[in-house]
Amino acid sequence: MSDLEKILSLISTGKRFLITSHENPDGDAIGSMLAIGLGLEKIGKEIIYYNKDGVPLLLRFLPHSEKVISSLDDVHVGFDATFVVDCTDTSRVGVKFEDFKNRGRCGVTILIDHHQTSKPSADLYILNPSASATGMIIYSLLKTLSLRLGSGQALKITPDVAMNLYTSILVDTGSFRYSNTIPEAFEIAAELVELGASPWEISQALYESESIGKLKLLGCVLPTLEVTEDGRIASVVVNRDMFKATGTSKEDTEGFVNFPRCINGVDVAVLFREEEPSENGSRWKISLRSKGSVNVAQIGERFGGGGHERAAGCTISGTLAEAKRLLFSAIKEVLQ
Numbered sequence: 001m002s003d004l005e006k007i008l009s010l011i012s013t014g015k016r017f018l019i020t021s022h023e024n025p026d027g028d029a030i031g032s033m034l035a036i037g038l039g040l041e042k043i044g045k046e047i048i049y050y051n052k053d054g055v056p057l058l059l060r061f062l063p064h065s066e067k068v069i070s071s072l073d074d075v076h077v078g079f080d081a082t083f084v085v086d087c088t089d090t091s092r093v094g095v096k097f098e099d100f101k102n103r104g105r106c107g108v109t110i111l112i113d114h115h116q117t118s119k120p121s122a123d124l125y126i127l128n129p130s131a132s133a134t135g136m137i138i139y140s141l142l143k144t145l146s147l148r149l150g151s152g153q154a155l156k157i158t159p160d161v162a163m164n165l166y167t168s169i170l171v172d173t174g175s176f177r178y179s180n181t182i183p184e185a186f187e188i189a190a191e192l193v194e195l196g197a198s199p200w201e202i203s204q205a206l207y208e209s210e211s212i213g214k215l216k217l218l219g220c221v222l223p224t225l226e227v228t229e230d231g232r233i234a235s236v237v238v239n240r241d242m243f244k245a246t247g248t249s250k251e252d253t254e255g256f257v258n259f260p261r262c263i264n265g266v267d268v269a270v271l272f273r274e275e276e277p278s279e280n281g282s283r284w285k286i287s288l289r290s291k292g293s294v295n296v297a298q299i300g301e302r303f304g305g306g307g308h309e310r311a312a313g314c315t316i317s318g319t320l321a322e323a324k325r326l327l328f329s330a331i332k333e334v335l336q
């Protein structure tokens, strides 16, 4: 029996399911969690939605996002199966979850993801690295499931499910701009709009609901823009004084790295964000973005971080000047 068949049969026989995703969840993680869970609730399953970091403020417009809990302490009854969506490794769900799993509470673990991996860590999995978002895999799973259940059953893609899935695709394709945007992403998005997803409501919530503080912070950050002589590396800096002056926090830097990236001719964009200092002095959390010719995951890994080809990160200790020198020389090596 294929994993998909096993998963479908687990869904029909099981009663209680846990649904979770990676820490620091994005729109694909939360949207996928809610979509599959709401679908299963429709056919009478009992669902617990868990994410260690809860739902970020920006994503609280997602229908039923208030159902997501951020602690497993009060969950005393085990599950028939656990879905881990949008991550290939269950360890990315967090140590509390690993502990919960190791105590045998999760039942069968099922991974559903679109990231590339050689060894997914679960009992069963559906992996499709060509899918633009995990939400696309969830959509076809829900469709398969409803066909399988037949017309007597109530599994329909409701407007609430459609909103969650549309958001997951929108976010992971960068609003249908990134190179991972395959024709199927548009096809599914069209179907989701027919099923009740509202593109304007979603893009307004995601892109036109910024706080005044965030804009003021951006005002502090843009003057720090530096571009290397050859024009290929651009960086901006956020320090702790800027957070203090604008009453903002690290969450408000979301998307800032896209400003240096948008410059014509830039291959690698960098955001330096000052962290709480350690005993050894300053620490800089670094976000790296590539326009495609450079694999920034390689650069992140060199400093103990990691990520994807086009989006990666790491942390470097030292003064800003030291962090810049170390990082830029590593990027320049890759650029040559």
Ligand SMILES: [Mn+2]
Binding pocket: 028, 029, 086, 114, 133, 134, 172
């Ligand atoms: Mn994703």
